[in-house]
Amino acid sequence: MNTKEHATLAEDFNKDEERVNWHDGSLWWIRQKRDKIANQTPQWEELREAASAIKSNVLSNLHDYLLQFESNLQKNGIKVHWAEDAAEHNEIVYSILKEKNITQMVKSKSMLTEQCHLNEYLEERGIDVINSDLGEYIQQLDKEPPSHIVLPCIHKRKEEIGELFHEYLGTEKGLSDPTLLTRAARKHLRNVFLTRRAALTGVNFGVAETGEYIVCTNEGNADMGAHLSEVQIASMGIEKLIPQKKHLGVFLRLLARSATGQPITIYSSHFRKPRPKQEMHLILVDAGRSRQLGLVDFRDSLKCIKCGGCMNTCPVYRKGGGLSYHNTITGPIGAILAPNLDMKEHADLPFASTLCGSCSNVCPVKINIHEQLYKWRQEIVKQGYATNKKSLGIKIMSWTLSSPGTYKTTGKVGRFVLKHLPFVLNNKINPWYKQRDMPQAPKESFDEWYAKNKDKS
Amino acid sequence: MSGREKILATVLHNQPQLTPLPDISIFKVHNQDIVQKYIDTFIGIGGKIFSVESIDAVKILIPENFDITKRIVTTLPELTDVAELYSPTADPHSFQDVELAIINAHFSVAENGAVWLTEPVMGHRILPYICQHLAVIVSATSIVSTMHDAYARIGEDEYGFGAFIGGPSKTADIEQALVMGAHGPITMTVFIIK
Numbered sequence: 001m002n003t004k005e006h007a008t009l010a011e012d013f014n015k016d017e018e019r020v021n022w023h024d025g026s027l028w029w030i031r032q033k034r035d036k037i038a039n040q041t042p043q044w045e046e047l048r049e050a051a052s053a054i055k056s057n058v059l060s061n062l063h064d065y066l067l068q069f070e071s072n073l074q075k076n077g078i079k080v081h082w083a084e085d086a087a088e089h090n091e092i093v094y095s096i097l098k099e100k101n102i103t104q105m106v107k108s109k110s111m112l113t114e115q116c117h118l119n120e121y122l123e124e125r126g127i128d129v130i131n132s133d134l135g136e137y138i139q140q141l142d143k144e145p146p147s148h149i150v151l152p153c154i155h156k157r158k159e160e161i162g163e164l165f166h167e168y169l170g171t172e173k174g175l176s177d178p179t180l181l182t183r184a185a186r187k188h189l190r191n192v193f194l195t196r197r198a199a200l201t202g203v204n205f206g207v208a209e210t211g212e213y214i215v216c217t218n219e220g221n222a223d224m225g226a227h228l229s230e231v232q233i234a235s236m237g238i239e240k241l242i243p244q245k246k247h248l249g250v251f252l253r254l255l256a257r258s259a260t261g262q263p264i265t266i267y268s269s270h271f272r273k274p275r276p277k278q279e280m281h282l283i284l285v286d287a288g289r290s291r292q293l294g295l296v297d298f299r300d301s302l303k304c305i306k307c308g309g310c311m312n313t314c315p316v317y318r319k320g321g322g323l324s325y326h327n328t329i330t331g332p333i334g335a336i337l338a339p340n341l342d343m344k345e346h347a348d349l350p351f352a353s354t355l356c357g358s359c360s361n362v363c364p365v366k367i368n369i370h371e372q373l374y375k376w377r378q379e380i381v382k383q384g385y386a387t388n389k390k391s392l393g394i395k396i397m398s399w400t401l402s403s404p405g406t407y408k409t410t411g412k413v414g415r416f417v418l419k420h421l422p423f424v425l426n427n428k429i430n431p432w433y434k435q436r437d438m439p440q441a442p443k444e445s446f447d448e449w450y451a452k453n454k455d456k457s
Numbered sequence: 458m459s460g461r462e463k464i465l466a467t468v469l470h471n472q473p474q475l476t477p478l479p480d481i482s483i484f485k486v487h488n489q490d491i492v493q494k495y496i497d498t499f500i501g502i503g504g505k506i507f508s509v510e511s512i513d514a515v516k517i518l519i520p521e522n523f524d525i526t527k528r529i530v531t532t533l534p535e536l537t538d539v540a541e542l543y544s545p546t547a548d549p550h551s552f553q554d555v556e557l558a559i560i561n562a563h564f565s566v567a568e569n570g571a572v573w574l575t576e577p578v579m580g581h582r583i584l585p586y587i588c589q590h591l592a593v594i595v596s597a598t599s600i601v602s603t604m605h606d607a608y609a610r611i612g613e614d615e616y617g618f619g620a621f622i623g624g625p626s627k628t629a630d631i632e633q634a635l636v637m638g639a640h641g642p643i644t645m646t647v648f649i650i651k
Contacts (some may be wrong), residue, residue, distance in 0.1 A: 050479045056476045066468065082461035084463060133630075158632045193640070221639070246605070250481055250605075264570075266622065266641070270619040273617035294471030
């Protein structure tokens, strides 16, 4: 249960200015890589438009696509399960493993299972789960959630990772070279892949037409787990469907370019049938998605292909850190998905934004993120979840602007105070004064100047 | 009502008015020299390329570029001089000590350097991932321009498992420093046969 709001957590993060600058720089560099390759890709804007249109079609026909997908998965020999919420999803995974007496599982990246807190659920029931994606593995060792959906430990310095590996993998104290640390993890996790009978993956895209699903990685960890497993489980949000196989051409051209500036992820694996002697399961998960589908202003957030591009560009994310969002999905997309899941818990997130719109600019499926952030604010205030400070601030503003007389008088007082009693405003109580100087008071208001000058030509 | 019924009913109730699919036949990229484009792209993402006249040249390049004292496995009968022919019935775990796997690809994609593989050319699904180094034979005439062309080429092939592999495995999870060799192969070499 979260006790701190984004602003407080971000303030904490900001105490280390050097770290903030480094974090900011890292993410902006990734944004620039995205720009470079986007500019080199012919018909880039048309691709975004097509992807957006395909996803709109998916959302408008989701019911039939889900049935088509299920039918084709079954024809291919994949067992299909449906989970209304996180609890049901976790129970299904547990029952699949229990049936085979499996007590250890290897997992590749799945934000959905992170959202469902699957690892904790299984651990409580005696099943050990290892996150095999290097960034997620590091976060798991540190008992921290991922701070970015694509770059889970982007907020960590290599020395900190070295410390973790020294403690848990027995690497040399003080070792911080990324290649050597990666090799140590490679060796350790290779043994995990070779000994786990069960592997769980996420799903980047499910193809309704053919009953196959696609998993994209750079590390090869999803494949190392899957192809050595007896039982392969895929957890998929119901919105991850696309209608036809050929549409993968559009999405696979956009995904990695938008995420990291690569032309494609190293591995784009198309799973269609189990291996001989292997069982394959796919769990279709709702967990708030069907409800989001019904929210006219917010349903387009379901088009998201989880590239993380919005996080890389967002100034608030870059300077405040992903963990300040206290939600599985962080950044701008997280801020428009989370209030639907728990408005009380995540009421602060849509306010963690300058509404600059950079996120909408880079989104490969053209989600109007910045507009949804604004609309969520209105919803949140309407439903009474705005912070007291904000409510009070808006009420005072309302009162000040409510009549010309009040406005004039308040203006006069304000200019007087700024000029003669600055200490009244230049202090901790004034939230505007944090990190900013108060403006210089003009000699007179526009009204006063106009009254004097209106007859001059 | 089961979970499945409830989800489907809510989706049906909440989904918006039907909107049409776009025409994606508009996406075409013309390459002046598609082979060169492929080579430049693949080298750009950290792969190694050899352009050869025939598979015989590959037989000479293998011992020159890889440690032949370690286990080398291939799916190609023509390469049994330099490598062990894989066994179709072997357990996937038995490939854990493979230093180099040599396979061929159906085709490759110029815009991103990726090769397309399905089980018949992989031998085993695990083979192109578990080896320490991967070598793939590609014919120059099979190179296509974009992913759209790729999926047109794949067509309705009903593989059990298919994969694009676009280079050596990599990660930048530690301070954005690019490291080749995460969990998949540390290097990837492509032999283009003209």
